[in-house]
Amino acid sequence: MAILIDPPTWPAHGTVFAHLVSDRSLAELHDFAGRAGLPEQAFDMDHYDVPAHRYDDLVARGAIAVSGRELIRRLRTSGLRVPARDRPETLRRVLGASWRRTVGRWQDRPDYVLGADLIERWAQPHRRYHDLRHLRDVLAALNLLCDPGPVPLPVALAAWFHDAVYDGLPGEDEQASADLARAELGPDRLGPEALPSERIEEVARLVLLTRTHSPLPGDHHGALLCDADLAMLAREAAGYRRYTLDVRAEYAHVPHADFIKGRTAVVRQLLELDPLYRTERGRELWQEAARANLRAELATLTATP
Template sequence: MSLDLASWRAAWQALGGTGNDALHAALLSRYAEPHRAYHTQQHLAECLALFDEFRALAERPAEVEIALWFHDAVYDVHRHDNEAVSADWARTALLDAGASPDVAGRVAALVLATRHSAAPATVDEQLLVDIDLAILGAAPARFAEYEAQIRVEYGFVPPAVFKEKRGAILAGFLARPVLYGTAALHARFEAAARANLRQAIASPG
């Protein structure tokens, strides 16, 4: 899976809509915004590649794919409604492209699931959330890069405050009984994610 137009158009066709090349360019532009360091085209491409590997687990794969494109479409660390605004954008784009209201609603719900504030309600929401959190179980070097990228995005936060707040977020993930609810992703990432989280929380940096 890649960021190219062919994959994008195929996903929209599967949803009963028409892929908008200008929208594809607009989304790529969003993921290239200068204030982003982690929530970038790199993250989007990693998510899409992992989804391609586990596509067969999705009930409605095209919906998950388009939701991945939109899940960080709006990203501003100073606001708290990024996912909601991204979900609204996805819903509007799907309706404008000729997709049914049911499809648009499900994709919007998928985007909202990446708030990680509630248990996923469907198989597809679980898969998408697990893909979004797969970075926690990345190889140590990639996980360290991820942590550094997050620090860049919050560069305006004083070091001591950042360490406290970030540590609390990571500890919250570590405290979950299960990080990945999709069996295949659990087997792939759960142990590594817990090791990465423990290391990051213990780090003095």
């Protein structure tokens, strides 16, 4: 667990830059950077860019000098590495294309504005887990579950809307997101291109189902959405650690003891879901790894003083 710095070899602005990272937490990194007087604008999602003339000083302050390769390895292992595919500009481009494929039947201006508005909602700065990455991952999981066929339109739209409103208020956020779907997909918004009312209600119903992730037997649409929303539980070790760090960051305002209590309850509830994934494909893809991750997290939570 340390602050790491690689050699200053990256050219920009008439000098060369090093990367300063933590292999434990962004809070530790920001604390070190603040005490060293590094400007906030030098932070780039998972590291600080520091000019060559600051290298020796930062090492003297306690940063451990490592090679660029070792820095990246340690950052990836920590779960804090932000790859290029997770950068905002990439996510906006990928999601914009996905939205256009989903609603290709809507070719007028409201279609474009609605997609852009949803992307901006998912990009709100207070989000740390329920963000553009999560939306992309849910859509990708739906494609896996439905391959080789298309994702049913109500399910795809429910994925876009299911956390469109996110204020960290369980139950209320889902209701507000469902209400947003009803408003945005109706005739007042889309005119003659609006979905039939029964399909709009199906989208809203699916959004509300993400409160519990407990679709009834035979609810194919519900099973698809819930499985896709929980696919992140099956990430490899570094990815799962990143997920838990992001969840904690979203609840940074919650005292440590209260967070541990609440998170423990959530993990236990997920482990009690039987089956955890409702589609056969979801169980094949994710169930074993997800249960192992949840059990390991629960052991860590219950061992936390």
